[in-house]
Amino acid sequence: xxxxTQPDIHITVSxxxxxELRCNYSYGATPYLFWYVxxxxxxxxxxxxxxxxxxxxxxxxxxxxxxxxxxxxxxxxKPSVHWSDAAEYFCAVGPGRDDKIIFGKGTRLxxxx
Amino acid sequence: xxxxxxxxxxKVTEKGKYVELRCDPxxxxxxxxxxxxxxxxxxxxxxxxxxxxAADDSGLPNDRFFAVRPEGSVSTLKIQRTERGDSAVxxxxxxxxxxxxxxxxxxxxxxxxxx
Numbered sequence: 001x002x003x004x005t006q007p008d009i010h011i012t013v014s015x016x017x018x019x020e021l022r023c024n025y026s027y028g029a030t031p032y033l034f035w036y037v038x039x040x041x042x043x044x045x046x047x048x049x050x051x052x053x054x055x056x057x058x059x060x061x062x063x064x065x066x067x068x069x070x071x072x073x074x075x076x077x078k079p080s081v082h083w084s085d086a087a088e089y090f091c092a093v094g095p096g097r098d099d100k101i102i103f104g105k106g107t108r109l110x111x112x113x
Numbered sequence: 114x115x116x117x118x119x120x121x122x123x124k125v126t127e128k129g130k131y132v133e134l135r136c137d138p139x140x141x142x143x144x145x146x147x148x149x150x151x152x153x154x155x156x157x158x159x160x161x162x163x164x165x166x167a168a169d170d171s172g173l174p175n176d177r178f179f180a181v182r183p184e185g186s187v188s189t190l191k192i193q194r195t196e197r198g199d200s201a202v203x204x205x206x207x208x209x210x211x212x213x214x215x216x217x218x219x220x221x222x223x224x225x226x227x228x
Contacts, residue, residue, distance in 0.1 A: 004155075034217075043117075044156070044204070044219040090155050100169050101146075101217065103155035 002027045004093050004104035012110040015083055021076040021107050023091030033074040034092040034101070035065055044090065050074065061085070086111045115139070117220035119205050125226045126195055134190040134223045138207030145188050146217065147180055148204040156204055162188060195227045 003026045013019055025031055035047040048059025055067040065076045074091060088108045094101035118137040126132055138145050144163055148156035158172040165185045173179070177195075182188040192199055202224050206217040 006155075036217075036219075041221075043221045044206075044217075046216050049216065100158045100161050100172070102158060103148075105153075105155045 002031070002093050002102050004091050004102055006089075006091055006104035006107050008107045009105070010108050010110065012112060013081055014112045016080050019076075019078045019081045019085070019109070021089050021091075021109070023074045023076065023104060024072050025074060025091070025093045026072065027093055030069075031093045032095060032101075033065075033067060034094070035059065035063070035074075035076050036090045036092060036103075037061075037087050038090065038106075039087040047076070047089075081109075081111055083111045083113065085109060117205055117207050117218050119203075119220035119223050121223055122221065123224045123226075125228065127228050128195060128197060130195050130227075132192045132195055132225060134192075134203050134225070136188045136190070136205030136207075136220060138186065138188070138205070139209075139218055140186075142207035142209050142218070143185070144208040144210065145182060146206040146208070147188070147190050148206065150202045150204055150222070152201075159190070159203075192225075195225075197227050200225055200227045 005024045007022050033050040036044045037047050038044050047063050048057050050057050050067045058064050063078050067074050088106045090106045091104045092101050120135045146161050147159040150156045160170045160180050161168050162182045177193045179191045202222040204222045206219045208217050
């Protein structure tokens with residue numbers, strides 16, 4: 001069965017510092033992978049997605065993620081965070097046997113001024 | 114509107130009552146999903162529609178939960194005999210294609226509180 005693990009519940013970084021959020025997945029075939037962001041009071045918004053091809057994908061707001069099949073990982077990165085990046089980030093994997101997308105439990109990002 | 118619309122945004126009810134939550138997807142999106150998000154958790158899959166039919170309802174926790182999408186657009190999630198454990202934010206998402214090949218667009222959710 002497909003699953004997603006986000007090992008870090010909370011991450012705190014200083015504004016301007018680099019960021020990496022970890023995501024590991026379990027899936028029987030080449031997965032479709034996603035990162036979503038949820039800001040307080042906002043709906044989930046897609047940051048980026050990987051379906052095939054180049055394993056380094058660029059997203060919105062300066063985020064990128066790298067698919068590493070050998071490590072079953074899809075870590076999210078940003079070279080320099082801004083205070084507005086404080087939010088909860090969810091990694092997701094799909095499609096499942098019946099096209100459902102499964103989400104991880106999320107990582108809450110805190111930004112220090 | 115241009116996005117996914119969910120109503121009500123907040124619903125407070127008493128244990129044992131019946132609740133309906135509505136989702137109006139983006140026009141033209143054939144795939145519609147319901148998820149439930151409890152505090153501190155990620156979205157938990159409930160049910161997926163492709164058109165009018167439920168393609169996968171394996172995430173519905175029990176037979177108190179039911180969802181319909183009679184005309185392939187608006188969907189209603191129905192919860193009978195609500196329990197305190199049903200308290201959560203119920204999220205709806207739609208997609209132009211099957212989600213594995215497309216992006217999910219989420220509404221802002223319906224927060225359900227069962228007293």
